[in-house]
Amino acid sequence: MKRWTPLLLAVLLSATVHGQDVAQVNALPSSATERSIDDQMGTRDLIERLWNTTITIEAVDTPLDEFLPMLAEKSGCPFHIDNRSLERVGKNCDMPITIHLENVTLGSVLQVFTRGIDLEYVIQPERILICSSDAVLGQDHLVTRYYPVGKWLGDEKDNRRLAMILAAVQLLDPEQWEILGGPGSCEIAQGGLVVTQPVRFHDRIERLLKAIVAAKDLPSEAYPTQSISIHPLAKEAKAIEQQLRTERFTKLDTKLSLEELASVLSKQLGIQVCIDNRALEDMGLSSDLIVPTQWKNVTIETVLNDLSQQYLVWQIRGDYLCITTPDELERSLEIRVYPVRDLTYGDSKVNVGELPKFIRFDGFFCGSRLPGSPNYPGQLVLKTPADRLLAMFTNEIVPDSWEELGGPGSSVSNPLADCLVVSQERRVHEQIETLLADLRRSAVTSLADEYQEAASEVIDVAYAAPLGLGGQTLLDKDDLEELATLIETKFLSGEEIDPTSYATSVGDRLIVRQRRDVQRAIYRYLADLGYHFRDGQQNGGH
Template identity: 30%
Template sequence: MRALASLIVLFSWIVGPVSAQPAPAEIETISPEKITPIVPLKEPEATQETRAEQTLLEHLCTQKVDVHFKKTSVKDALHELERQGGIPILIDQIALAEGGFSADRQVTANLPNVSLYTALKWTLHDAELTFVPEADSVWVTTSVAAEKMLKPRYYAVPTLISNENDAEQLIELFTTVIKPESWEDLGGPGSVAPYRSGLMVTQNAHVHMLLERLFAGLESLQKLPSDNYPTACYPISLTSSRQQELLQKLYTTNAKLPVDSSSLMSLIEKLREQVPCPIYLDRRALEDHYFYPDEIISTLPPESFSLARALDVITKSADFTWYVSDELIVITTADEAEMALDVALYPVRDLAWMGLDIQDVRLEEVAIPRPARQFAFGGGWVGYDSLEVDPIFGLPDYKGLIDLLTTTIEPDTWEDLGGAGSIAPFQRRADCLAIAQTQSAHRKLRQGLESLREKQQPANVDQLLEQYRANLKKMVVHTYVAAAGPHGGYRFRKDELQRIIEKIPQRVRPESWDGSTTFVDLMNEKIIVRNRGDVQREIQTYLTDLGIIKCDISRAGSCGCFLPFEDPQTETSPPATTTGQPTPAVR
């Protein structure tokens, strides 16, 4: 007992009595005035290199040079461009050797008064090479090596991104239309990740140039007024303004050509005297396609034809084609032209919304409120961005527009049918389609959209709402596709999805489930639900809030998280429209 008592005393001495412990000090409350932001000390070298690259790129685009190379070695041609351009041009000898190329390869190019950027691009094109702007020089290398010369860059785009869905839509947009094969989803080296109200992108210099133009274009479209809504497309390229100017002149200036049959080269020389820019013969592609300069062209355009139509007739007679790139006309094969894609943004707010005023208070009925899941330090949503429109309402209809254009405008050239053309929507106040297509297809797209605007009638809001209310009461089947994970695959396992669908009848309108006419089932990563439209609306909200599904504005409505189809036992009529004037601008 004495030993036990001693042990207790020793333990009490080590631990100490509870009452002897000092009371915790009160936490001092810091007033907002005392909180100051953290101001980082930036490393000047990291930002100076980026600024230097941008300065050099501006020099490449503005410095004029004269190119007159005839069977000149790449090395000698680059020395001449270095002399005229005033910047160092270095050759990546290791990459050239690994790719089986040589700086002694001969090139031919006649490009007077063009930018150094254009001269480098098309002189090296003849040798199957390319270039990369660095901070203090231009690096000439192979296409394979250039694609691997990646640099990370953060793009702060708060007007384009306010939440996770905006970021996913923006990423889907540019990975679809800007060099899709260069992104990791298709096996390329480029990568992208959202962070707060911006994106960190690792890509090569050429893709970074296009991304800067794309983001600037989207921000410009966000500022378009709804009254007198401008519908002109916004091209995404370094020389878009010059390219549009040249096309305008080619389509409005008459050609003056011989009336008698002439050789192909003599006709091209005649055109060179009349067109407002150089003509580049893509000899590498043309010679593989049996290019005969002395071939006699007997089908000649009449004097009333424009320069553009004259080029159409002459190149078609020789089984070639042409397009405007940068500051010149390129004559090449049809296969090569199909791979020369231009990216442009098309404002379609008036078409996607059928001329409706999206601020009309009557449309509040079709809006699904969402908690503003902003990135840190982000502000609240403004106007219709604070709501998602019920997909059952069917507007804005990007999917309908995309299906219309890809079905009727050169359908074989779109990626769904094995072509190179691609299309993707972006809504967040820009309300546009981003399209990568050939110059010929872009011209037809503009014509098709303008024709649609002339004929489309404005929607009748009251009739649309009446149909919407009727659809809410109908029994319909919807398929909800589970969201993909950040690195491919799906975000949720099948057993997790199974537990979620078991909760749906308990959490969403329990009285509406009878086990026979209504059901919820799981098929792989798709949740199949049969119930009334108004119940489907709540299920969509429930699954979206849980992060099970993601928005996809190209599928249905502004948040087409599912692809609806009507029950075979029900019939629906198309949205009613009024007769009258063409679609008004959205206010």
């Protein structure tokens, strides 16, 4: 008699991971009464100062080691130079800094000035380190933390759902993760995620998780549908976006250099407009580029969009606007969290709370994009409402901007929080917002109802007994009958199950009749027992 026990995956979180101490983030920093691990390490205050301290600073060919004390005095933050890392890339503390920024946050100043001289900055306990781009990725600056996301989102036991959270986290700068050759790592452990990345990166992870938790906690009554940006200056960016769409361009000169245009826009908008000179140099361009100004009675957004004729693009980066190149834009995508509970459940006749766990359409067994799921055969393909939305995005909204066609954009669904997480350019996010608004106004049958119609169709599935390496059948008739009885007991009993359903053995095959969504649960269960479909062939063991 064989025992049919699914494979159990146990991951133990030890005191160290890859030789590093593991710090636990017990609560998201949105809680005023609880402290994140950054408080314990002395870095939280510095991170908050990055986005809460507004300064004006000007320097012309000022040596780096003289510029930083100026910045420290204005911001109240101590700085330190990693001279050894600078020497390794042929730089030193005498390198000249030329910058003029007005009324922007310290974080924006650091972004602009380090980008301009090809350096980086690292948040350390009680100071900010200026170093080379390579040094910031070194083991000395990596910190390992444990995020109990299962606890925050209400499911600590299902690793498949946690894998979807992991996939969302890895949308943050994909090249920073070891899967693409970067230094960072992320793995599931004890109902949460263990992540190794620099402190600044952990701050972004916390902001992403905070947005996902916020989407989960939205009230279903009068459900808010506005997307949630994870940028710390999202409100400022939204205000600039609105300003660009409403203000008219007033300069009527026939020609302006790009530098002159940036200056004109800065004065008219009252914000900082910067040129990414380093990105322009990579394309053989400069700020002396002449921009034809044949605009009349147009918005500033139209003026900026027309820069595409010079192979340039623009991007709102929190509290300032940057003119850069398409290649650089692809390296600095914006992540937004889209609440979609109303579209994925909507007015569906299905009472999700009363359905057995294995046939809910929340990604447990039915999500075709679920990381780690088996490759379901064609007759069991069943896209969840969230999958349908993501397919609309990738098929209809600038298709070549998505990773499926070689673009930089990517997306994942998160059933635990009823949301979609999307990493894309501003123009694509705008079209996603428009599409979702159109769907909400259309008052058509909800995607959940369409899903339920496909999920409830009763179908027959035949499973051939798995074969050994020599081609011999690994299960005899008694084994198949025992397995059929187990499936009957585990999956085909209860009031909600179709009355015509059955599981039986016929020759060397297991025959199951049931709803498509339950069939997917059965298929997943058999895969865990040793049944696998690979390249259209069924293989397995016991």
